Amino acid sequence: MTEPGWLFALYFVLFPVIGAAALWVVKLIVDWGAATLSWLPFEDIVKFLASIPDPQATLGALALGAAGGLFVAFMAKYESLEVLVSPEGITLTRKGESRTIPADRVNGAFWDGKALVLLGRDGGELARETSDLKEGPVHETLTAHGYTWLDGDPYREEFRRWVEGVPGLPPGADALLKARAKALEKDDAHDIAELRDELARLGVVVRDHKKRQHYRLVERSPGDE
Structure with missing residues (x-):
């Protein structure tokens, strides 16, 4: 399962158009600014850009904008989640990296906001992956291959808000949660995911x-690793 093909087709059409239009507007502003606003910052650069003759300047702006839009579209595709389901396991692929969770470790799956969550036999989360996939097709595919679909998180009421120094956590967990809080503030997706795994x-x-x-x-047991 991947995000809908029409969505990526839209990305590869819409983003280049938006990029081209944006740089075309910038080009118009540069022309106007060079002629009327001598106090603009980087005045020399503005005048240089305005000195490039048309149609080369307009065509160049459109081409660069379209290229930038294509880059954004490729990144959206690269960062999207792909889910491959079989009776043997569930493979999750994002950014060219894949991991497979064996079927005998999966106790159930549910949708939480925009995230697919896979629960383990011990009640821990084997995966929590955000994506633009639709819940319905994911639900149908997993149940068709024999996986249990849950209406929601059966452990929702057990969650408590973390504050630094909260008692009862395993050794080292408080420090990891503190580091992860900083990663959340910075929107550092890599550290957020890595610290979740830790x-x-x-x-x-x-x-x-x-x-x-x-x-x-x-409660963890040696076989849960």
Whole structure:
């Protein structure tokens, strides 16, 4: 399963058009500014850009804008989530990296906002992946291959908001949650995901709401790694 093909087709048409239009507007502003606004910052650069004759300047602006739009579209495709489901396991692929979760480890799946969540046998989360996939097709595909679909998070009431120094956490978990809070403030997706995995290994499940972390604890056993 991937995000709808029509959505990516729209990206590859719409983003280049928006990019081209944006640079065309910039070109018009440069022409106007060079002629009337001598106080503009970078006045020499503005005058140089305005000195490029048409149609070369307009065509160049349109081409650069379209190229920028295509780059954005490719990045959207690259960062999208692909889900491959089989009776043997569920493979999640994003940014060229894949991981497969064996079927015998998956106790259920549910949709949480814009995230697909896979629960393990111990109640921990094996995966929490945000995407623009639609819940209906994901639900149908997973159940068709024998996976249990849940109406929602059966552990929702167990989550508590994390504050630094909260008692009862496993050793090291508080420091990881503190580091992850900083990553959330910076929107550092790599650190956010990596620290979630570190916490999961300690038996701490974490979910976010408006950059606030909520957690619950899971009993881990050696076979859960």
